[in-house]
Amino acid sequence: MSTHAVLEWRNGLPYSTQFDDVYFSVNPDHPQHGLAETRHVFLQHNHLQTRWQQLPADKPSHFVIVETGFGSGLNFLAALQLWQQTAPPTAHLHFVSIEIAPFTLQDLQMAHAHFPELATISQALCAQYHLLQPGINQLHFPSFSASLTLHIGDSQQIFPHLTLQADAWFLDGFAPSKNPQMWQADLFECMARSAHAGTTFATFTSAGLVKRGLQAVGFEVKKTPGFGKKRDMLCGTWPVSEQLSPSPALPKVAIVGAGIAGCSTAWQLAELGCEVHVFERAAQIASGASGNPRGMLYPRLNAEKPQNDQLAWRSYSFTVRHYASLNLGEHAFQICGLLQLGSSPREHKRVNKVARRYSHLGLLQPLDANQASNIAGVTLAYESLYFQHGAWVNPAVACAHMLNHPKIKLHTQQDIQQLSPYQRGWRLVSHTGELDDEFDAVIVCNAAEAAKLLPESGMWLNPVRGQMGMIASQPSMQSLKVILCGDGYLTPLFEGQHAMGATFAPGDSSTDVREQDNVSNLEMVNKLSPQFDQLHTAVVTDARASSRCGSPDYLPYVGPVLSTSMLNAQNTPIHDFSDLPPPQGLYVHVAHGSKGLMTAPYCAAILARRLLSDFGTHLPQLTEDRFWAGLHPQRLLFKQLGWKSLLNPFTDQASA
Numbered sequence: 001m002s003t004h005a006v007l008e009w010r011n012g013l014p015y016s017t018q019f020d021d022v023y024f025s026v027n028p029d030h031p032q033h034g035l036a037e038t039r040h041v042f043l044q045h046n047h048l049q050t051r052w053q054q055l056p057a058d059k060p061s062h063f064v065i066v067e068t069g070f071g072s073g074l075n076f077l078a079a080l081q082l083w084q085q086t087a088p089p090t091a092h093l094h095f096v097s098i099e100i101a102p103f104t105l106q107d108l109q110m111a112h113a114h115f116p117e118l119a120t121i122s123q124a125l126c127a128q129y130h131l132l133q134p135g136i137n138q139l140h141f142p143s144f145s146a147s148l149t150l151h152i153g154d155s156q157q158i159f160p161h162l163t164l165q166a167d168a169w170f171l172d173g174f175a176p177s178k179n180p181q182m183w184q185a186d187l188f189e190c191m192a193r194s195a196h197a198g199t200t201f202a203t204f205t206s207a208g209l210v211k212r213g214l215q216a217v218g219f220e221v222k223k224t225p226g227f228g229k230k231r232d233m234l235c236g237t238w239p240v241s242e243q244l245s246p247s248p249a250l251p252k253v254a255i256v257g258a259g260i261a262g263c264s265t266a267w268q269l270a271e272l273g274c275e276v277h278v279f280e281r282a283a284q285i286a287s288g289a290s291g292n293p294r295g296m297l298y299p300r301l302n303a304e305k306p307q308n309d310q311l312a313w314r315s316y317s318f319t320v321r322h323y324a325s326l327n328l329g330e331h332a333f334q335i336c337g338l339l340q341l342g343s344s345p346r347e348h349k350r351v352n353k354v355a356r357r358y359s360h361l362g363l364l365q366p367l368d369a370n371q372a373s374n375i376a377g378v379t380l381a382y383e384s385l386y387f388q389h390g391a392w393v394n395p396a397v398a399c400a401h402m403l404n405h406p407k408i409k410l411h412t413q414q415d416i417q418q419l420s421p422y423q424r425g426w427r428l429v430s431h432t433g434e435l436d437d438e439f440d441a442v443i444v445c446n447a448a449e450a451a452k453l454l455p456e457s458g459m460w461l462n463p464v465r466g467q468m469g470m471i472a473s474q475p476s477m478q479s480l481k482v483i484l485c486g487d488g489y490l491t492p493l494f495e496g497q498h499a500m501g502a503t504f505a506p507g508d509s510s511t512d513v514r515e516q517d518n519v520s521n522l523e524m525v526n527k528l529s530p531q532f533d534q535l536h537t538a539v540v541t542d543a544r545a546s547s548r549c550g551s552p553d554y555l556p557y558v559g560p561v562l563s564t565s566m567l568n569a570q571n572t573p574i575h576d577f578s579d580l581p582p583p584q585g586l587y588v589h590v591a592h593g594s595k596g597l598m599t600a601p602y603c604a605a606i607l608a609r610r611l612l613s614d615f616g617t618h619l620p621q622l623t624e625d626r627f628w629a630g631l632h633p634q635r636l637l638f639k640q641l642g643w644k645s646l647l648n649p650f651t652d653q654a655s656a
Contacts, residue, residue, distance in 0.1 A: 003134075005071075005101040014072060014111050018101065019178045023072045023111065033228065035115050037204070038078045040227040045202035045235040046168040048079070049086050057088040060250055060273025062619060066162075066194070067170040068182060070099035070150060072111040073125060075170050077118040080146055084121075092272065093146040096164065096620045098155050105129050128325065131317035131389055133361055138318060138605065138622050140325050142271065149620045155182050159190040161625070165618040166194040171203035176210060183210055192217035195238035206232035248616030250274045251585075254428055254439040256416045256453065257446030258285035260596050261589045263399040264604035265443055270407035272608055272619070277437065278408060279428065281415035281446075285403060286396040288447060289546035292468055294499040295597040296489050297323070297391040298338045299363075303353040307630045308554055312595070313363065314623070315602040320389050322601045323398060332397035336482055336492055338390025339372055341382045343486035343527055351385055363387070377481035378529045390483055392491050392499070395597055416446075419453055419586065426585060441585040441611060444561075448509065448549040450590045456564040458637030459557050461591060465508035467517040467545040468501025471538050476531045488524040497541060500525050504594065509547040518543055550593035557591045557633035558603045559610070560584075567637065574638075575645040577629055583614045588633045603631070 008015045014023045024034030043049070046065075055061050067075055076095055083093045103111065108129060112122040125148070128139040132152060139148040151158050155173070169191060173182040191201065191214070203210065206223055211234055214221050219236045226233040250273050255262045258280035266276045280287070297320055299312035323333050342348035355366035365386040367375070372384035403410055418429035419442055426442045428435045444450045448461050471477075473496050480492045491499040503517045518540045526532050551557060560583035567581070574580060589607055592599050606622045613619070621628075629646065632638070638646050 003101055004104050005107065007103070007107055009110070012110075013114070014103075014107060021175060021178045024074050034074060035078060035118070037227040038075050039082075041204050041233055042075055042170045042172070042202050043078060043082055045224065045233070046170075046200045048082060048168065051167075052083060052087040052091070055088055055091045057090060059090060061088075061091045061247070062094060062273070062617065063087070063091060063168075064094045064096065064164055064166050064620060065168045065170060066164070066166045067095065067097040067172055068155065068187065069173040070097035070102060071172070072103060073108060073122075074111070074115070075172060076148060077112070077115070077121045077125065080121050080141070080144055081118060083146060084144055087145075089145060090273070091145065093144070094149065094164075094620050095146065096149045096151070096162075096166075098151045098153075098158055100152070100154055102132060102150070102152060128321045131320060131363060133313060133317055133363060135314070136622055136624075139321060140271075142325060149622065156184065156186055159186040162190050162194065163618070163625075164194050164620045165196055166191070166199055167196075168199065169201035171201055171205070171210070175205055176207045183207070183213070185213065188213040188217045191219070192238075195219075197238060197240045199238040200236065202233070202235040204230065204233050206234050210234060250612065250617060251440035251615045252425075252438075253277070253611070254279065254426065254437070254442045256428070256442065256444050257449075258282075258399065258403070258410065258412075259288050259290040259445065259447065260286070260395050260399060261447075261592065261600040261604065262443075262445035263290075263402045264601040265445060265589055265607060266408050267402035267405060268601075268604045268608035269611070270405045272612060274407065274608075274612075276408045277411060277439070278403060279411045279414040279416050279430070281413065283413055285410070285412070286399040289466070289548045289596065290395040290399055292501075292544055292546065293394060293396075293470065293542070294392045294468075294491060295395050296338065296483060296485065296491075297393060297598045298340070298387050298483075298485065299598070300595065301354045301358065302350060303357045305554075307627070309358075310627065311555065311599060311602075311631075313358075313361075315595075315599040316387075316389075317363070318602040318605065318622075319598050320391055322605075323391070323393050326398065326401050328393070328397055328401060331495075332394040332401075333391065334494070335389050335391040337375065338387045338483040338485060339367075339376055339380070340385040340387070341372075341380065341484060341486045341528065342384065343382050347486060348383065351383055355385060375482060376484065376529075377479040378477070378531045380484075380529055382486075392483060393597060416453065419444075421584075439585075440615065441587060443587040443589055443607070443611075445589045447590055448547065450557075450588055454561055454586075454588060457561050457588065458564060458634050458640075459588070459591070460552055460636060461549045462506060462551070463509035464548045464550055464593060465505040465510055465545060466502040466548060466594060467514060467521070467543060468499060469518055469521050469540045469543040470497045470499055471522075471525075472497060472541050474498075474532075474534075474538055476529075476534060484528045486524065486528050488521060490525050490528055502594070506550075511545045511547055513543045513545050517545070548593055548596065549591055551591040552636070554593060555591075555631060556589070556593075556596075556599060556603055558589050558607050558631040559587060559628065559633050560614070561586045561588050561633055564634075564637065567634070567641065570641070573641075573645075574643050577625070577646060585614075587611060
């Protein structure tokens, strides 16, 4: 992204020139002074060690910390270290931080060098500290059972829309005298709105406006000795009522379909502690479009449809980090960079439009033909967009890895033909009859087949056939170092082969392999570079065709499926999503088209957290309500009913 913290390094330590203040305290006689202060102020005075040791070891639990000011990330590193030392393995830490100007990766690494005992945790953070963009960014750390949700933006715009239930607050923005914009009523009101009995806070400051602001919204506030030469600090608690509400039970979830959407959703729910059962009608998982040997990860942008572009950006940054965190191995996942070529008049126009609108974010780089050729390792004749973190993945390996989770049970050769309401949940009917298990929630993830299970949902699904192929090594291609994308794609050489593809045939659901499609793919590759002019001798070693499904607006269907009879019976127009009937435990996650490898993991993550919220577990959300509304599976029905105010045009923040 373009807006980073403006730092000066004074005696090797980071200093904010914008706020005229230090990021962490220093003492020449105490090199670990900053870390010791973090532990004293935030860990000790939120009583985290005791609270984490008391978390249940026999069932999943969640603990949410919200921090104002990520800065150098020192508080996060210290908290994660203590979490690893004290919390049971069944618990998950959600660390939410708000930052207007994040460090660059280089600055972050330099700051962390002062704290060698945190080196392992720092390396885990820095490995994912890329592709950050304005808005909500999530970094997941499976080996620590923790996640970092980083809100990049103005806190005054974030606090009013922050929806979660916080267990502890780290109030660590720059001092009120240095950063008065943060210490406003919006902060204190957000803290009160997200509090529950026993929520705590701690802050280095003892300023009267902070004390009064917290007391005014209902916190019990105490002044206590600060760290080192700091005389006073504040800490406190949200009052404990006489009757504490028990934590809601996590739902038991059934997922229909074991492609990339189903497997990603199952993994996200399992990581959050849910028991998940996945039902697949084939004998193997990833038997549809998710079975291709390689798939590309990059944002296909058009600079004309804000929500589509925002979905592409968010999915790109989230999903590249997600696959990297799975440790799939180089045979299944490689970040090698990707060039989108302006290889036709239409593509040339789009590439230039996208460059003008989005290059300031720092997630892509516009290049001329010579610059692109140097990066590609082959001669290119077109202007290009360079995505440094563009990657390819083997989706079947990724799916298998995600399903290999202790909370997930896979049921193959189960053709689910009906979903039956049962008591307070659902039962599934397969081709062999009604299954015994009852589920609190069902998520339909079986692509075009979803229309059969949800005939009254109002979803319109369009099949799109695509065929890809593998080419044996060609001398003219061996020097290729990045993925090339024009009307199709070509990957660098790996294990003696390149992947190429894919044809695009809307309305065609056939999966037979066609020689003409092999020829079309070779012709497409031939146009990518002047070097690729002898492809008539190329051998297609393997080819695979599959059918994907899409929607009329090219956005996936993700979210709850509501009763259409209940919706049609509404006597007055609905103007707000809060006025819709509550979800009944039935959800859908389909219609990613040709972009599912990239968009499905991100959509799975936001769906998992929204579903848990419906069942009373309010975790940090990964997207705004207005964005979530734009993915609603019944948005076309809402339009038909005249409820256009539910679907106000998505406001594009990326180009701001």
